[in-house]
Amino acid sequence: MQPLLSAKDLYVRYGAVEAVRGVSFELQQGEIVALLGANGAGKSSIMNAITGLVPTASGQVMFDGKDITGSAPESLAPAGLTLSPEGRRVFGTLSVADNLRMGAFALTDKDAISAAWDRVYDLFPILRERKDQYAGTLSGGQQQMLAVGRALMSNPRVLLLDEPSLGLAPLIVDQIFDLILKLRDQGVTLLVVEQNVAKTLQVADRAYVLVSGEVVEQGKPSQLSESGTMQDAYLGAN
Ligand SMILES: Nc1ncnc2c1ncn2[C@@H]1O[C@H](COP(=O)(O)OP(=O)(O)OP(=O)(O)O)[C@@H](O)[C@H]1O
Ligand SMILES: [Mg+2]
Numbered sequence: 001m002q003p004l005l006s007a008k009d010l011y012v013r014y015g016a017v018e019a020v021r022g023v024s025f026e027l028q029q030g031e032i033v034a035l036l037g038a039n040g041a042g043k044s045s046i047m048n049a050i051t052g053l054v055p056t057a058s059g060q061v062m063f064d065g066k067d068i069t070g071s072a073p074e075s076l077a078p079a080g081l082t083l084s085p086e087g088r089r090v091f092g093t094l095s096v097a098d099n100l101r102m103g104a105f106a107l108t109d110k111d112a113i114s115a116a117w118d119r120v121y122d123l124f125p126i127l128r129e130r131k132d133q134y135a136g137t138l139s140g141g142q143q144q145m146l147a148v149g150r151a152l153m154s155n156p157r158v159l160l161l162d163e164p165s166l167g168l169a170p171l172i173v174d175q176i177f178d179l180i181l182k183l184r185d186q187g188v189t190l191l192v193v194e195q196n197v198a199k200t201l202q203v204a205d206r207a208y209v210l211v212s213g214e215v216v217e218q219g220k221p222s223q224l225s226e227s228g229t230m231q232d233a234y235l236g237a238n
Pocket of ligand 2: 043044045086
């Protein structure tokens, strides 16, 4: 079956720094795929290159049968590919509702917009309660929900989540992982970057392990956790 999203021989460079070196991966429709690796391994660079936030030096990214290499971020959300970036990046001086509204820019159909509001508020009732509040006054966990909610407002077919549970309390972390499964059940295909390896391997169908910008191992969680590569990827120098 043709993958819904794939990268082939992807390179990302920042001046002399070669952050991503020939990475290839694919996501089938309906899968949860994890990108794992130590700090600086190149995970965010991959997510940002796919979504046009940083330039792709070489390689090819395909989405839904189309070459999207180097596409502008604002052209991808309407096509069905959205990133919830590392570090939340919510607009603190805008209300919760206005933050969400920005995520819906890709939708033009009134019914689709209304369905997106319902879906996000149903997933995160706290955002409905706080909709008129400044986003900057939300707790860290609530801001993370807002960041994911904003990404969902474009009704993506593929959602890229970069460190969705970073810095959150254990209870909220569990909610984030429950959410990942729930979204998959709703038909969303997910590429997830996470420091919480154990929990990620519980929900992921497959994972790719990165060391120094290269994929060193890939497979089902059961195959990965038995090998030493994972530990090397996290404990070793990247
Ligand atoms: N804008 C930039 N300019 C220069 N170097 C950068 C830039 N962004 C990232 N890098 C470098 O590229 C490499 C990969 O960084 P990246 O942020 O992709 O890693 P990561 O796997 O997401 O790490 P983390 O787990 O810390 O988020 C690192 O060596 C980093 O210092
Ligand atoms: Mg990162």
